[in-house]
Amino acid sequence: MAGNAIANTLALVKVRIRLATRNKMFLFFSLLMPMIFLFLFVMIWGKSSPLKISYIFGGILTLTVMGGFWGLSVQLVTFREQGILRRFRLAPVGAGPMLASSIIANFVLVVPFIFIEMLVGRYVLHMASWGNVPVIFLLAMIGSATFSAFGLIVASVTNSMQETQIINQLIWMVFLFLSGATIPLSVFPSWIQHLTLFSPATYLATGFQSAMTHRATFPEILTDSVALTVGLLVAFEIARRIFRWEPEEKVSPRAKVWVVVALIPFIAFGAYEAIHGTLLNRVHSTMDFLDRSDAATPPNANSN
Amino acid sequence: MQDLHKSYGAVEAVRGLTFNVEQGEVFGLLGPNGAGKTSTVEILEGMRTADSGHVRVCGLNPESSGNKFKQQIGAVLQSTALPDKVRVKEALDLFAQFYQERADTTALLERFQLTEKKNAFYKELSGGQKQRLALAMALVNNPRVVFLDEPTAGLDPQVRREIYDIIEELRRDKKTVLLTTHYIEEAERLCDRVAIVDHGKIIKTGTPRELKQSSGGMTRVEVRLARPAQETALRALEGVTDFRMIGDTYVLYASRAPQAIVSLVKHLEADSNELQSMEMYSPSLEDVFIELTGRRLRE
Numbered sequence: 220m221a222g223n224a225i226a227n228t229l230a231l232v233k234v235r236i237r238l239a240t241r242n243k244m245f246l247f248f249s250l251l252m253p254m255i256f257l258f259l260f261v262m263i264w265g266k267s268s269p270l271k272i273s274y275i276f277g278g279i280l281t282l283t284v285m286g287g288f289w290g291l292s293v294q295l296v297t298f299r300e301q302g303i304l305r306r307f308r309l310a311p312v313g314a315g316p317m318l319a320s321s322i323i324a325n326f327v328l329v330v331p332f333i334f335i336e337m338l339v340g341r342y343v344l345h346m347a348s349w350g351n352v353p354v355i356f357l358l359a360m361i362g363s364a365t366f367s368a369f370g371l372i373v374a375s376v377t378n379s380m381q382e383t384q385i386i387n388q389l390i391w392m393v394f395l396f397l398s399g400a401t402i403p404l405s406v407f408p409s410w411i412q413h414l415t416l417f418s419p420a421t422y423l424a425t426g427f428q429s430a431m432t433h434r435a436t437f438p439e440i441l442t443d444s445v446a447l448t449v450g451l452l453v454a455f456e457i458a459r460r461i462f463r464w465e466p467e468e469k470v471s472p473r474a475k476v477w478v479v480v481a482l483i484p485f486i487a488f489g490a491y492e493a494i495h496g497t498l499l500n501r502v503h504s505t506m507d508f509l510d511r512s513d514a515a516t517p518p519n520a521n522s523n
Numbered sequence: 524m525q526d527l528h529k530s531y532g533a534v535e536a537v538r539g540l541t542f543n544v545e546q547g548e549v550f551g552l553l554g555p556n557g558a559g560k561t562s563t564v565e566i567l568e569g570m571r572t573a574d575s576g577h578v579r580v581c582g583l584n585p586e587s588s589g590n591k592f593k594q595q596i597g598a599v600l601q602s603t604a605l606p607d608k609v610r611v612k613e614a615l616d617l618f619a620q621f622y623q624e625r626a627d628t629t630a631l632l633e634r635f636q637l638t639e640k641k642n643a644f645y646k647e648l649s650g651g652q653k654q655r656l657a658l659a660m661a662l663v664n665n666p667r668v669v670f671l672d673e674p675t676a677g678l679d680p681q682v683r684r685e686i687y688d689i690i691e692e693l694r695r696d697k698k699t700v701l702l703t704t705h706y707i708e709e710a711e712r713l714c715d716r717v718a719i720v721d722h723g724k725i726i727k728t729g730t731p732r733e734l735k736q737s738s739g740g741m742t743r744v745e746v747r748l749a750r751p752a753q754e755t756a757l758r759a760l761e762g763v764t765d766f767r768m769i770g771d772t773y774v775l776y777a778s779r780a781p782q783a784i785v786s787l788v789k790h791l792e793a794d795s796n797e798l799q800s801m802e803m804y805s806p807s808l809e810d811v812f813i814e815l816t817g818r819r820l821r822e
Contacts, residue, residue: 223590230620234613241608302603306660309568309598310621311590465570 231320277428287367295374368454417489527576551714597666622664651682
């Protein structure tokens, strides 16, 4: 049975990758959008400092990796509304392979985008270094799976595309602006900084930024990785439980309770970090490191 | 299937349905839209939960037998789709992958005249081609039982006939088929036995021939008149054995149609009335339905 599930998942992954590469919108939102943000941010904040470009690049990687949240929720709702899921329901393929395949396919598709972004960052924008590549790869893998799973939960607790878009917008705003991905956390007042500790995006953004700026090692991003991994496991199981095949099937009150459960890991990690403060300390030391490097680096000098 | 009940809120869609389908038989559920056919077939496919009743397909409970059950069946759903950008052969191969027993997908494409379209995207297919693909996908696992829920609904007559040929082929292959339809022609032509369903209940079951014989084997004459005519006078015409009014149409059942028409024309002349239109039908399942419900199937 497990063998069948794996074989079914892999078959679905193959088709999903093909479908995504045939979708111009997917390519636009997954590759071009982060690239536009990258150039924009570098023009505004990172012009003179290769290390700052590396820092900005950490945020751009976060946006690229989090893209699965938006993409998969919209895709799943579309499939449900068009009656595509009910055709799959007739076949001996369960919710697990359906969901796992979309998460795996999303990760496989994110990797080349990250690679292209890194090439552009290094050779076109002259960022300071490649960062710690294995750590970046690990975070990309866990992060894309975690945010994809969140997207799948949203898809299962919304009844229409319109609802999905509204919920996505609200959550995306939090991910975008209260994570450090676009606005450095250090600019916020202390209470907002503490609030961001409860957002999963913060763990991904700070992880990437640490790996990009001072080549953080695995032990240094342990909290980020563990928080995202626990979040992924809980979110996937919840997405599987509340998965709906039928367009007319409405969200059950039980499903709404499960959504609250999905937040528990990040409430727990947020509370832990709020007390011990290691993540925020890392954020501040990264900013200090950038400021010191700025002071030490002559304008327009590129370091390796 | 025994004493099946299914309600959606206050609406009772299926009210105590009981029937059984023999192996190798094409069994039809014939009834108007909203008769409970789709609910019934989706319960049999394991897609819906019955409120009460006993259901077994291939000796298995569709709802609780999971993948073991799904390996045995194939189905064409009434409302379904595939992703726009999936290619025909790709979709067929993907679904074949899910089953232990797999048909040769290249042969299926050939059989359903889709070989030329094998690399086409799903969204590029016509309605008929999409339906042929749906049928091919239903057979991708060599199923023991095939469910066809309104397989020709919304298709033009030419495509409908193509689908009939495919279903007749299934019949020759001795596949067990459960077909739902509201097309009389489809049920008469394709089904070994038919259950006429209305308001969630079976009102009559039998072979098409048995059902037609049960309606007296009378010719149906439908006329429209310039002015209203007296019901009693029409009922009393020579050769007319039964009479019904459906909307503004007078429906006469005649054991000897020519005689009935002559007496009708004479009566209208005497009454200074005029025929606006007249249509004659050989005995059909439509007559059985009208006789049992007082309504047409498409009302």
